[in-house]
Amino acid sequence: MFDPKISLSVTTDGDPLYAKARKDGIETVWERHEAQQPQCGFCDMGLSCRICVMGPCRVDPFGEGPQTGVCGADADIIVARNLCRMIAAGAASHSDHGRDLVEVLAGVAEGSAIGYKIRDEAKLKRVAAEYGITTDGKEVLTIAGELADAMMEDYGMRRKAIQLVDRAPQKRRAVWEKFNLTPRGIDRETSEMMHRTHMGVDNNWVTLLLQGMRNALSDGWGGSMIATEVSDILFGVPAPRPTTVNAGVLKADQVNIVVHGHNPVVSEMVSLACQSKKLLDLAAKKGAKGINLVGVCCTGNELLMRRGIAMAGNHLMTELILSTGAVDMMIVDYQCIMPSIGKVASCYHTKMISTSDKAQFPQMEHIEFHPGNAEKKAAEVVRTAVENFTNRKGTPFIPVEPQAAVGGFSVETILGALGGTPEPLIDAIKAGKIRGAVGIVGCNNPKIKHDYGHVTLTRRLIENDILVVDTGCVSVATAKAGFKLPEAAAMAGPGLQEICKALGIPPVLHMGSCVDNVRILVLVSALADALGVDISDLPVAGSAPEWYSEKAVTIGTYFVASGVTTHLGPMPPITGSMNVVKLLTEGLGDVVGATFAVEPDPEKAAIFLRQTIEDKRKALGLDSRNVA
Amino acid sequence: MNQVVVHPERCVGCMQCMLACATAHSQSGTLFGATLEQPLPKSRIHVGAGRFNEGFPNRCRHCDPAPCQAACLAGAINRVANTGTVMINPDRCINCASCAMACPYGVIRFHEDPLGPPNRQIAVKCDNCSSRVVRGLIPACVEVCKTGTLTWETVDDAMRRKNREVSRAMSSGGPGQPAVPDGVALLKTIKQAELEIGER
Structure with missing residues (x-):
């Protein structure tokens, strides 16, 4: 059961900022998750149906109550x-x-x-x-x-x-x-x-x-x-750039603007406005040493990939970042923006701005951005943020120093680093120096200790010579854990370490935001084409150790349908039908050559993923090991 | 004598019993109407979260002897002879909370109640839906429970049924019947793992 005294996060900034939020009387996602317990078992098992108004209906998983909805659906x-x-x-x-x-x-x-x-x-x-x-x-x-x-x-x-x-x-x-x-x-x-x-x-x-x-x-x-x-x-096509991550990227002596959401259409314009001489002069006049633009969630990843803009945190950090009291403005577009954050911000001086015509939130000011006015609106909101600098209440609480990282690995730059073809990577896989690759993607979920799934799984995979590519909220977790520096090769197994050192790359490659999972599809297609095989023959796998969103269900499904066996941390709402469970975890293998697997414990998931890769190696006639 | 028997291993935590209880103890008697009433009716059954966030429908056990009754100096708590139901008389309750101190289950709440005196907080707890039962209905929580967690039967009947289930589960040879369906067991395993890794 939930105990706020227990550590909620494996990150260095998560627990101190959570303690600060508690002290400030802020209710976070963890308290709301606790208040929802026990969560409805019908819904958790996928057995409740609200599709029509003959219902709502639910099916008794114990077999005594109703076994079909009003319409007869089982x-x-x-x-x-x-x-x-x-x-x-x-x-x-x-x-x-x-x-x-x-x-x-x-x-x-x-x-x-x-x-x-x-x-x-x-x-x-x-x-x-x-x-x-x-x-x-x-x-x-x-x-x-x-x-x-x-x-x-x-x-x-x-x-x-x-x-x-x-x-x-x-x-x-x-x-x-x-x-x-x-x-x-x-x-x-x-x-x-x-x-x-x-x-x-x-x-x-x-x-x-x-x-x-x-x-x-x-x-x-x-x-x-x-x-x-x-x-x-x-x-612009992303290319590797140094950046920094965690709450330490907020600066006590600068105007801090945080962009949150997914779409680069708004954040790119904000990024340009932050470099405007006029606004920088205004910031100086207000006593700030500059305008510091940082990101959370995927709109931050978009900027990090292309501009090296720093990342303050991922999904479960979005409320905690505000509790620093250092954020002068948060600008949101859409997706994964908790409707709670306007209320959190109201405890501080932080101005909250929503920008999309399709996404509004409580306690935020709505300033709509369109392609025709975005440049002008961006300058306006950044000016407001700068003016808000002098309204800060007390000294900001920034408990950590920023962690360095490298991001920006598009398929173009990965192939570029390999000399234009995937051959060197394939040779390393054939030689067994790299056993295979895993794409770790997806969200945070209060059901899993914050970033524990991401960090533990990544560590276990690179230790065992598996190259990791990641996107979305995972990429922030692994960057904060220090995996995204060329020096992190030391944490990798001997084979992966050798390859990383030769190429000067980290063992964990940041491939972008959650829409950028498609970069992984393009990469595995290039590998499959180079070998003349199908994607499902490759020693690769996918994982979403802390997923929560509907988008993640879709991503997992297109990975599996594209031939990539995919592990999920939390269980999707399907246990009400063991037929569906069996089809997704076993039967799909005969259809698309890949399946889902569910395992909340990343230590066990690492063994499953390693074995999956070794089995694929064996089928390709490469050397293979027994992992389990 | 029928009573509400709880089979906790079957609770999926949907909280339907709580909505039904509050509605049954409202003035309008309908869910939507009940949500508009002032004061709001409140559930007398309380679904709590177990160690693994599984549900448990906690309600007055109508103990005999009842510690709450023994602790009530105002004489507001009595037992109905033919049903065994422990009742609180809202007009005699002095809101002293002595019953709450004595209650081993934590199922007594204090609030203004649509069926009690106006503008005054009183002790409120399960009344076995007495007013429904006299009309030939079963308690509201049992009526809406779709998983068989709450049943309306004599304890002896419930125990005899359980005895049969346990005996069958214990018999050797032949395929064993799982204690809970596969999907329920699978979800429970996942939830336990999620919580277990949080304590690392």
Whole structure:
């Protein structure tokens, strides 16, 4: 049971800031989680259904009470429908983020997105070529407009398949064709998922879950991939840059602005405004030594990847960061922003600004950013933040010194570091110096001790010569633990250590925000193509040790549907149907060559993931070990 | 004599019994109506979290002898002879909390109650839904419980049933019947692991 005296976090700043928040009378996610105990078992098992108003219904897992909903749906159908709606919501979220970037791209082409520009013409041309757009002799803005149009079509129903599935290895595409999993349109699959789960439509739990996979793929190889690619075109392809992480990145003597959310459309403009001479002069006049822009969550990761902007924390740190009293302004866009943080900020001088037309929050001022006004609005809010510097109450509480890290590993820079081809990495895997690779992704969840899952699993994997790539909230956890420096190679096993030292890279590579999980798909496709195999043949795996969100369900599902066996820390709400559990953890192996596995304990998960990798090595004819 | 019997291993913590109890002790008798009443009716059954965040529906055991009754100097607590229900007389209660000090289960609460005197806090606890039972209904918490955690039967019947289940589980040879369904056991294992790693 919850005991606030027990350490809640493995980070150096988590516990002292939690103690500060308690002292200041702030209610955090941990207290709210405790107040919810016991959480409803019907819901936890996926056995409650609120889809129609003949209900709500629930099925008795002990077999004596009702075994079907009013409509007649049994446990298998109810669990499958609920899970599929989580996938649809996750796909909708990331893909809608992608849509916002396509709108900016179209705005740049039209000249209406003031302040935005094409930062990487080479990437624009590469992606346009994939969409069959001829680029020779065309103006850059013309190409941008045609690409935006083509991507908009990916969202609709004019195509038989979305464009970027062509990036997957031939063998993988054949699997998708065989099981009818090739996504046709990004919004189409989400809409069809919602349709199929309406009362009286698809009541075969297997075909429901197959559509769930197609829906997830429409995000992974569609909306999310578009989000990442267009972000790269507009804001630059990430390259390795030094940065710093943890609460220590806040500066007592500077104006601290924290960006929170996911979409770089707002945070990039804020980042530019923070460099304005006029605003820097104003800050100096107010007695501040500068304007310090830092991030939390994925909008921070977007800035870290491209600009080396520091990261103050991940999901469960968002309330605690405010309790430093050092934040002069927090600017949010959307996704994973707890509606509690406006109230937390009200205990301090912190100004809270919401910016998206689709996301408003209690106790925040809403200043809407659009591609046409973002440059102007960014300057306005940064000015307000600077003016707020003098309103600080007392001395800020910043309990730690910042931890150095390196971020910014896009597929382009990883392949660049390897000399342009994946061959050196493949050679190292073949030689057994690197046993394989694991993508650790996802969130924080108060059900798991903060960052314990991420840090423990990462440590165990690199110790055993497994290269780790990470994104999202995991990437902040592992950076804070010191894994993201070239010197961290010393924490790796001898083989991985040798490779890291030769290349001058850390054993844990930061690949971006949570939409950037698609970079991992592109990387594994490059490896599979180089070996002439399917993704499911590779000695790779995925993991989400502390996941909480619907987006994470979708990500896990597109990983598995792409052939990457994926471990989850917390249990999804599916235990009400052992048929669904068995299909996801065993049966999918025969369909897509990958499965899910659930294990909250990262020590045990590490053994599972290592064994998964060793088994793949064996099947490829490489040397393999017995781990368990 | 029927009474509410609790089978804690079956509780999934959905708290339906709490909503039903508050509604049964409201003036309107409907869930939505009850949420609009002033004072708000409150549940007399309290679902708490166990060591592994599993639910436990805690309610008055109607002890005999009842420590609360012995501790009540105002004489507000009495036992109904034919049902064995321990009742609090709201008009005699002096809000001294002596009963709460004596109660081994922690199921007495103090608040203004829609069915008690206005503008005055009194001791409130489970009344075995006496007013429903006289109308031929079973207690509200039992009626809404979908997992069989709360049953309305004689303790002897409940124990005989449990005896049969235990005897079957203990018999050797043949496939054993799991004590709880696989999915329930799986979820419980996961929850235990989550809490266990938090203490490292």
